[in-house]
Amino acid sequence: MLRFITSRFLQSLLALFLVITATFFMVRFVPGGPFTAEKAVTPEILRNLEAHYGLNKPLWRQYLDYLGSLAHGDLGPSFKYPNRTVNEILSDKLPVSAELGAESLAVALVLGIGLGTLAAIRRNTWVDYLASGFGMTGISIPTFVVGPLLVLALAIHAGWFNASGWYEPADRVLPCLVLGLAYAAPISRLTRGGLLEILHQDFIRTARAKGASEFRVVTRHALRGGLLPVVSFLGPATAGILTGSFVIETIFQVPGVGREFVNSAFNRDYTLVLGTVILYAALIMALNLAVDIAQAWMNPKVRLES
């Protein structure tokens, strides 16, 4: 097991290095730079700006300088925000994205697993149809439709919440609900499918024969195996919630990493683009690793094969 983890970790490091290198050069080859605007700066001012940010050095030199400071954990100064460093920006925004992600994930899990279980137990009844209908609707309607609709209903008409912002605890409700709903839908479908398969197996019949209550059969015996597909989905889903929350962040003006990422690309804020890419890549790799380990723990078959 340790060997498995070590080798996966080293692979991830190599992948991260490749991602950094590719991003560094790709973002430089995009037309337009951080100082490109409809109104040009004069040549002497452009020279001063480039000298200020070290852009007058050859590209390979800039690349080595960047790797050098990266080795010390320094992601460099932001090109767009001269009074802030990329480290400061990310450490300011990451907790917000993490909170939004964690709360949305909680909504997604509670709702998705709950509905999926209900649908599996009451298969082919109206309960199942309702839950499956929710699943299909949730998968089909994108967040940028659900979000504004909920704002319209709950913020503008009912007046229960702010339409946007991230100041009070109540401001968390709408964004987390919308993002959570989007992931609850696939989770409920996966749970239903996984459980249905398990509920037909021999060990479930044995458990029932031993006189275990239906509640105990579902929670103790069926869910552990039935949730395996959900767990493999959770890795990419968590990464998706953390990195893909851009739309939600924009609709609800949540000051998270997603907006910084997208805006930095438009602003050609080279260091901030790289910083967010590194952050996201590291997150996704760590999450995939965690999922592999969790799967091994949950499924003895996977454990033996590795």
Added chain:
Amino acid sequence: MNRHRWPILFPFALCALVGCTKPEAATPVSVSAQALRISQRNEPADLDPVRASLPDEFFVIRALSEGLLGPNPDGGAPLPAAAARFDVSPDGLNYTFHLRDARWSNGESVTAADFVASYRRALTPATAAPKAQLFFPVKNARAFVAGTLADFSAVGFRATDARTLLITLARPLPRFPYYVASGPWIPINPRVVEKFGRTWTQPDHFVGNGPFTLAEWRPQQRIVVKKNSTYRAATAVHLDEIQFIRFDDGDSEERAYRAGQIDITMDVPRTKLATYAQERPAELQRAALAETRFLTFNTRRPPLTDARVRRALSLAIDRKKITEHVLLGHQEPTTRLVPPTLVGRAFRPTPTSEMSPDLSPTDLAEARRLLAEAGFPGGKKFPRLELSAWSHSQTTVLEAIQQMWKLELGLDVALAVRDAKVHVSALRSGDYDIGFITAIPDVADAADLLNRFTAGASENFPQWTDIDFDRALADGDFAAAEQRLLDSAAIAPLYFNTHHWLTSPHVHGWREDALWTRFYSNVFLDEK
């Protein structure tokens, strides 16, 4: 059996709880009665006047500090601000500014030496001020920025005593006061900047000389400024607080406005203009901008090398149709480059809305004749050119022009929308056919717009060179220069842009000018 159901019902119970959190949560961010909440659509890169370059940054900076002169809300000559008055020498080269007895927000006196130190910092090459060119009219300022002059005492700034500042120009410039009123001329407190370095613009460090002080800056969330009791004209400031609340797009902003979270929006989504005009006309505001939107022709790429072709394309555009039926926002159609707000009476005696006869906006017969003369009768053999822009919101304008050229001239053009920086880079390097672009001057001076078309200038998107144009501009004859440019049809001006926004009915005294300046003095709210 009932006992077993609770875990299944639990998620529903939780969701119900989550969905119905206490209704008092909807109280808006505001607390104080005279707290104005404004939408801030661009996160300021910095609140340092010399490091800022966007109007959005100066929305906040102008609340915090003021220069020697300030913009005039009525669009006329700049008004006294930190300086009570100024004298000009008969040769027009020396401006003497007499400072008021004013204080920084930390209690220190605002001195002429502070201004000189601010300007020195703005021009120092290591500061890399993006808008340093607004100082170039001053003697030797350009050489100091370029690094060819190291001695700042040779630059035309001198504090003759604590309250008198002498500025010497390289050559006379009647519109110089407009430069002095521009954003980068806003001073900084040199001692504070020296002490805190790049973090001096953080709320606990910031010191300004303006009507408000910086109380809070949460990046990508909001900036809060509070009334500065040491401000020289504090009695004209009725607001206790302004909140600049960050929004990424017009839709979220408009929803927040409807939910009562903000008092003033940055704009109005085009699709909602008609609804607001009909249902809440008192809240819908409009201001003419000194912003010209035009087509630039790549004059180095055949057949656009031929002025007759360019003129034909320009003449076939019905600008009025575009503003009235496509843009729907009361933009002013034009065949001129320089907007009326930028020029005095002497420059152009006739109102701009009356197009000059030689530049009649739409003349289809003449357009067809010119095109035939250039060798493309009825548009035959004309190559398929590309018309490009930088935002999908402009697609409808491009499509209208595409149709006009197709129907009237028999020409087929392709449309392309690219990322803003990609688009501008292509125009700058001459790697395009016909581009839709905008010109927003930094200062209310026609030279700001016309300088872009001098030979070799990096904003010379048409890649156009004309000795007579350059000479007229060098002589300060802007009217002749503009005429020369328009006669060559290197560009086809389309319309002067208009700014729309919403103002909640309990806000009074809100004013904006054509160059995106907002005026916070004399603004007040109804007592709730």
